[in-house]
Amino acid sequence: MQNKWRLAKAGFDYDVVAVFGSQSTGKSTLLNRLFGTRFDVMSEAQRQQTTRGIWTDRGTGGMPVLIMDVEGTDGRERGEHQDFERKSALFSLAVAEVVIVNMWENMVGLYNGANMGLLKTVMEVNLQLFSGGEPKKTLLYFVIRDHVSAAPLESLAATLTKDLARIWASLSRPPGTESATLDSYFDLKFASLPHKLLQPADFEREAMGLRRQFTDAGSSGYVFKAGYKRRVPADGFPHYASSVWEKVMSNKDLDLPTQQELLAQFRCDEIAAVALEPFREALVPVRLRVQEGKVVEDLGAVAQAARTQALEAFVAQAARYHSGVYGKKRAGLVATLDSELHAVFLNQVKNASAQAAEAFSRDAARAIEEDNGGGFMEIVEKVRCGVMARFDRAVDGLMFEGAPWSFAPEKRQLDGALDAVTVELREREVDRIVERTKRLAKDAMGDAVAEHLAAGEEDMWRLVMDAFDSEASDADERLAKQLAAAGLIGGEQRLVVERRVHAALWEDVLVGLLRDEVSDAMVLLKLRAAVEDRFRYDAQGLPRVWTPSDDIDAQFAVARESARALLPRLSRVNVESSAKLRLARTFFPAGYEYERTLVLIAPARQRDLAKRFAREADALYLEAKRSMVTTHGKVPAWVLVLLVLLGWNEAMAVLFNPLYLVLVCMVGGAALVVHLLGMWGPLLRAAGGFTGVASDQVHRLLVEAVNRTEPVKPRKSSSGKRVPKKESDTEIEYTDPRRSSISKRLVKKESDIEMEPLGKDESRNSSRSSSPRN
Numbered sequence: 001m002q003n004k005w006r007l008a009k010a011g012f013d014y015d016v017v018a019v020f021g022s023q024s025t026g027k028s029t030l031l032n033r034l035f036g037t038r039f040d041v042m043s044e045a046q047r048q049q050t051t052r053g054i055w056t057d058r059g060t061g062g063m064p065v066l067i068m069d070v071e072g073t074d075g076r077e078r079g080e081h082q083d084f085e086r087k088s089a090l091f092s093l094a095v096a097e098v099v100i101v102n103m104w105e106n107m108v109g110l111y112n113g114a115n116m117g118l119l120k121t122v123m124e125v126n127l128q129l130f131s132g133g134e135p136k137k138t139l140l141y142f143v144i145r146d147h148v149s150a151a152p153l154e155s156l157a158a159t160l161t162k163d164l165a166r167i168w169a170s171l172s173r174p175p176g177t178e179s180a181t182l183d184s185y186f187d188l189k190f191a192s193l194p195h196k197l198l199q200p201a202d203f204e205r206e207a208m209g210l211r212r213q214f215t216d217a218g219s220s221g222y223v224f225k226a227g228y229k230r231r232v233p234a235d236g237f238p239h240y241a242s243s244v245w246e247k248v249m250s251n252k253d254l255d256l257p258t259q260q261e262l263l264a265q266f267r268c269d270e271i272a273a274v275a276l277e278p279f280r281e282a283l284v285p286v287r288l289r290v291q292e293g294k295v296v297e298d299l300g301a302v303a304q305a306a307r308t309q310a311l312e313a314f315v316a317q318a319a320r321y322h323s324g325v326y327g328k329k330r331a332g333l334v335a336t337l338d339s340e341l342h343a344v345f346l347n348q349v350k351n352a353s354a355q356a357a358e359a360f361s362r363d364a365a366r367a368i369e370e371d372n373g374g375g376f377m378e379i380v381e382k383v384r385c386g387v388m389a390r391f392d393r394a395v396d397g398l399m400f401e402g403a404p405w406s407f408a409p410e411k412r413q414l415d416g417a418l419d420a421v422t423v424e425l426r427e428r429e430v431d432r433i434v435e436r437t438k439r440l441a442k443d444a445m446g447d448a449v450a451e452h453l454a455a456g457e458e459d460m461w462r463l464v465m466d467a468f469d470s471e472a473s474d475a476d477e478r479l480a481k482q483l484a485a486a487g488l489i490g491g492e493q494r495l496v497v498e499r500r501v502h503a504a505l506w507e508d509v510l511v512g513l514l515r516d517e518v519s520d521a522m523v524l525l526k527l528r529a530a531v532e533d534r535f536r537y538d539a540q541g542l543p544r545v546w547t548p549s550d551d552i553d554a555q556f557a558v559a560r561e562s563a564r565a566l567l568p569r570l571s572r573v574n575v576e577s578s579a580k581l582r583l584a585r586t587f588f589p590a591g592y593e594y595e596r597t598l599v600l601i602a603p604a605r606q607r608d609l610a611k612r613f614a615r616e617a618d619a620l621y622l623e624a625k626r627s628m629v630t631t632h633g634k635v636p637a638w639v640l641v642l643l644v645l646l647g648w649n650e651a652m653a654v655l656f657n658p659l660y661l662v663l664v665c666m667v668g669g670a671a672l673v674v675h676l677l678g679m680w681g682p683l684l685r686a687a688g689g690f691t692g693v694a695s696d697q698v699h700r701l702l703v704e705a706v707n708r709t710e711p712v713k714p715r716k717s718s719s720g721k722r723v724p725k726k727e728s729d730t731e732i733e734y735t736d737p738r739r740s741s742i743s744k745r746l747v748k749k750e751s752d753i754e755m756e757p758l759g760k761d762e763s764r765n766s767s768r769s770s771s772p773r774n
Ligand SMILES: Nc1nc2c(ncn2[C@@H]2O[C@H](COP(=O)(O)OP(=O)(O)OP(=O)(O)O)[C@@H](O)[C@H]2O)c(=O)[nH]1
Pocket: 022, 023, 024, 025, 026, 027, 028, 029, 030, 040, 041, 042, 043, 044, 045, 048, 049, 050, 051, 052, 071, 072, 145, 146, 194, 195, 196, 197
C-alpha cells in the first residue's frame, strides 16, 4: 500500500473494485482500458487461461483505486478446485465495494449458464458476510461485451434483473433476512460495449466513456459512492485483506464486523506503538535529569507537548477504525502515556520536595542567624512561603488538563517535613534564649553567692535563696519578653520552657556556683579565714599580740569550734527560706528531682576536709604560741652576771666613748618606744619575714649558681607539663575578713595554693592536694 501504490495514507479516500466473469471474456482487457492497468491479456492466437488467482493493481493517473483481476470461472484447468470460485467471490465481496460482472451479450438470458451460477454464489456469500450487521450495499456493475444485437441495453438489463430476482428468491436466507429484498444488499448498474474486433473504434470510444464513471467523481454515473465503502482505512488494508483471505482459505466463518474489530485492534495497537516512540524519545533527556535528582523547570511543558503529539498522531490514524475498539485503545494509550509521565513526575515532585525541605532548613537557619528584628515565627513563615511557592511552581507545571493525578499527598508530606524542621529550629531558638538567660543569671548571682558563702553567716542560705528567688523572677520576666518578641510560643508551651529554665537556673547556675565555692581549697580557705577571724584578730578587728596572761588555748578552742561549725553549713544547701522551691512541684519540670543536688560536700569529703583544717588550725595555734615565747621570753640571772663580767670592759669603753654612748642612747630610746607601743610582736614577725625572704633569696642564688655549673633537667609533672617553682606557687594576701570577701582575696587559683609546711604530714598533704579532685 505504501511502497508500491502510495496509498497507505489515503485513509478512507480510496476504492476497491473487482471483476468477475467467465474465463477469457476480456476482463483483463476491460480493466486495462478502464484503469490503465497492465494485467496480462491472453494472446489472440492461444486460447488458454491467463489470469490465475487474484491480481491487484492501482489505477494509473493518480486514481486512488485498487483493482482486483479475479480468475475467471469455469476454468478447465482448475478441475477439482471448483470451490475456488466461491472463495474468490467471498474474498472479493469482503474487500471490494464495486463488482464488475463481465459477460458476453449472448450469455444474457441463459439462466442455467455459467454466469448465473456465479451470480448465485455472489449473492450467497454476500448474505453470509453482511447479514449479521448493518447491510452494506455492493454495486454490481454488469458490463455486456460484444453488444452487437439490436436488443437495447435496457432490455438486456431487464432480463438480467429478472434472472437475479429469481436467484434471490431461490436462496435460502439466514434467519432475520427472510424478508430482505435484493436491493437492500445490491445496487445494479448496466453498460454494454461494442465488439472489440469488429468495431474497434467504437469499442475504444465507449470504453473511454465508461472509464469516466470510475474516474470522474463529478459525473452523474460515478460509481464509487460513499455507502459502498467497506470502511477499511488504507493503512489497514493489507492486514485486513490477508486476514480475510486466511479465513476464507481455511473455510472458517467470515463475518466482516468481527474482522473489522480485529483489524481495528491490530491497527490501533500498531498506531499506538508508533505514536509512543517519539513520546518516549522526547522524555529521555528530562527523565535522566530527574533521575539525577534535579528539578527540571520545563518538564511539564515538554511532557505535555509529547503527550499531545502522541495522542494526535494516534487519533489521526486510529480514529478511522472500529469506533468501539478505537475508543478503548485510545483510553489504553492515554493510560500508558500518563503512567509513564506519572513515574517521571513523581520523581520530579520527590526532588522538589527534598530541595524544598533542604532550602527551608538552610535558609530559615540563616535568616534567624541574620535576624534584623523580625520575630522568629515571622522569619520562618516568610522563608516557608518562598520555599512552598517554588515547590508549587515545580508541581503546577505537571498538572495539565485531564491529568488523572494529584500531588496533594506529596504536598502534605512536605508540609509535615517543614513542620518538623520548624519545631527543630524553634527548639534551637529556645535553647539559645535559655542559654542567654542562664548566662545573665550567672553574671547576676555569681558575686552575691560568693559573698554570702564567704561571710559564712548563720543566715547565708537565706541570703543565697533570696538572690536565687529574685533572679528566677527576673529570668521569667526576661524569658516571657524574649519568647513574645520572637513570636515563639505561649500558653502551656511557655510554661514548659519556663520550668526548663528554672531547672537550668537551679542546677547549672546556682548549684554550679555553689560547687565552685565549696571546692577543697575554697572550703579550707573559708575555714581558715573563720578561725583566723576569731583567733588572730580581736573584737575591734585589730591583730592580737599574745601576752603570757592570754589564755591562748581557750581562745583557740572557741575559734576552731566556730570554724568547724561552718563545714556542715557549707555541705548542704538549705532551701527552707526559698519561696520558689517551696512550690518545687510547679516550679521545676515534672519529674525533676532537685533534692539530689542539695548535697555539696559528701560526708567522706567533709571528714577529709575537717582533718586538713585541723592541721592548718594547729599551725596557727603553734604560731601564736611561738610569738608569745619570742616576745616575752625571760633571760636567766646567771646570764646577766656573765654578761656583766664578760662585757665590763666593752661597757666602760662605750660609756667613755661619746660616739658609742650616743649610739647606745639612740638604740635604747628606740627600744623603749617600741616597748611602750607594744610593737615587739609585729616587729619580730616583720624581722622574721625579712629573714625568711633574705634566706630564700640566698637559697635561690645558691641554686642558680649550682645550676650554672651543673645543668639540671626541669621538674615535670606526670602530664609532662612544667611545674612552677615552689617559691612563687603561693601568693595569698590576708586582710581583715570583715572588710572584704575571702573570694576577692584569693589571688591565685586554688590548684596553686600550698599550705604551710606541716612537718611529717607534709608529704601526705601535698600528695593529696595534687589528686585529680583538687
Ligand atoms: N470478441 C472479443 N474479444 C475480446 C474482447 N476483449 C478482449 N478480447 C479478446 O479475448 C481474449 C481474452 O482476453 P482477456 O482480456 O485475456 O480475457 P480474460 O477474461 O482476462 O481471460 P482470463 O484472464 O484468462 O480469464 C483476448 O484474445 C482478447 O483480445 C471483446 O470485447 N470482444
